[in-house]
Amino acid sequence: MTPVGLHYLLVHYDIPAVDPATWRLTIDGAVEAPRTFDLGTLRALQAHEVVATMECAGNGRMRLRPHVVSQPWLQEAVGTGRWRGVRLRDVLATTRIAGNAVEVLFTGLDRGLEHGEEQLFARSLALEAALDADVLLAYELNGGPLPPQHGFPLRLLVPGWYGMTNVKWLTRITLLTEPFTGPQQLQSYRLRSAEGEEGEPLSRMLPRALLVPPGIPEFMTRERTVVAGMHLLEGRAWSGHAPIASVEVSDDGGGSWWPAALDPPTLGPHAWRRFSTEWSATPGRRILACRARDESGLAQPDEGTWNLGGYANNGVQRIAVDVIPPAG
Numbered sequence: 001m002t003p004v005g006l007h008y009l010l011v012h013y014d015i016p017a018v019d020p021a022t023w024r025l026t027i028d029g030a031v032e033a034p035r036t037f038d039l040g041t042l043r044a045l046q047a048h049e050v051v052a053t054m055e056c057a058g059n060g061r062m063r064l065r066p067h068v069v070s071q072p073w074l075q076e077a078v079g080t081g082r083w084r085g086v087r088l089r090d091v092l093a094t095t096r097i098a099g100n101a102v103e104v105l106f107t108g109l110d111r112g113l114e115h116g117e118e119q120l121f122a123r124s125l126a127l128e129a130a131l132d133a134d135v136l137l138a139y140e141l142n143g144g145p146l147p148p149q150h151g152f153p154l155r156l157l158v159p160g161w162y163g164m165t166n167v168k169w170l171t172r173i174t175l176l177t178e179p180f181t182g183p184q185q186l187q188s189y190r191l192r193s194a195e196g197e198e199g200e201p202l203s204r205m206l207p208r209a210l211l212v213p214p215g216i217p218e219f220m221t222r223e224r225t226v227v228a229g230m231h232l233l234e235g236r237a238w239s240g241h242a243p244i245a246s247v248e249v250s251d252d253g254g255g256s257w258w259p260a261a262l263d264p265p266t267l268g269p270h271a272w273r274r275f276s277t278e279w280s281a282t283p284g285r286r287i288l289a290c291r292a293r294d295e296s297g298l299a300q301p302d303e304g305t306w307n308l309g310g311y312a313n314n315g316v317q318r319i320a321v322d323v324i325p326p327a328g
């Protein structure tokens with residue numbers, strides 16, 4: 001589990017200051033009767049908990065060449081939280097959805113300018129995906145109230161999907177009879193190789209494995225130093241498409257690989273899996289790497305594919321390590 005203060009943050013505009021006493025959630029659009037909920041009414045509904053790994057679609061962007069100007073993530077934009085709230089489908093069941101509804105639009109309270117347009121952060125989901133039993137309107141994270149920076153008082157949580165799906169500071173849920181065409185849907189979060197292309201929308205997280213870097217870092221380069229001998233290497237692996245099938249580790253930058261052991265999925269189907277392996281470190285310069293494959297057959301590429309937004313770069317992690325002889 002990621003402690004709340006160590007969970008990454010991605011905030012497009014400003015964190016809104018919300019008074020929980022006057023906050024309301026509105027359900028409208030293609031429904032029989034629009035509905036409004038206050039926090040107390042939502043909390044009185046059946047609660048549901050999901051442990052989910054969330055990763056920003058821009059994680060790994062800094063490793064793409066040429067450089068893409070946006071949030072310059074290396075590989076830190078991922079975290080695993082215990083989210084508690086109500087099932088979206090239970091909330092939607094309090095009114096009748098029109099037969100011609102195709103999408104559900106989620107609108108946050110945060111306002112800003114982007115793509116030359118003033119907007120509230122808003123994203124949609126296909127109705128079928130929105131009705132999944134693990135899709136939550138979350139009001140708690142890791143046993144405490146949702147902190148302001150993570151969407152207080154209520155956020156959407158769609159396990160397995162890239163971060164942008166999980167709209168924070170929810171104020172409105174609208175049933176749509178036509179696909180949403182707002183800027184966060186049609187301009188951002190699409191895989192495009194050139195300007196003007198329509199592109200593919202991003203959805204579920206691609207597989208990725210990350211090692212806990214062994215030894216100690218050098219201040220500037222972040223390269224590691226370890227003493228020769230046996231070391232336990234461990235890390236976490238996840239995919240939004242299917243359970244992790246295998247993780248492999250290398251100490252020669254990916255020339256040769258050996259399998260790591262996977263822990264059982266004790267945190268449930270939507271959380272990362274721990275992996276570990278023994279490493280016999282011999283003196284010299286080593287490049288550690290790891291790569292995951294999931295049960296749908298998706299595997300990490302050596303290098304991610306460049307795209308305009310710098311999204312979904314799940315190229316393998318590489319860690320430079322100087323292995324030094326034991327003292328004396």
Ligand SMILES: Nc1nc2c(c(=O)[nH]1)N[C@H]1C(S)=C(S)[C@@H](COP(=O)(O)O)O[C@H]1N2
Binds near residue numbers: 164169
């Ligand atoms: N309302 C709103 N929701 C949002 C965002 C935002 O800027 N505004 N950022 C999105 C993005 S891009 C990501 S990666 C996740 C990050 O969630 P976290 O900050 O709680 O980790 O929230 C998503 N939901």
Ligand SMILES: [Mo]
Binds near residue numbers: 058163
């Ligand atoms: Mo993101």
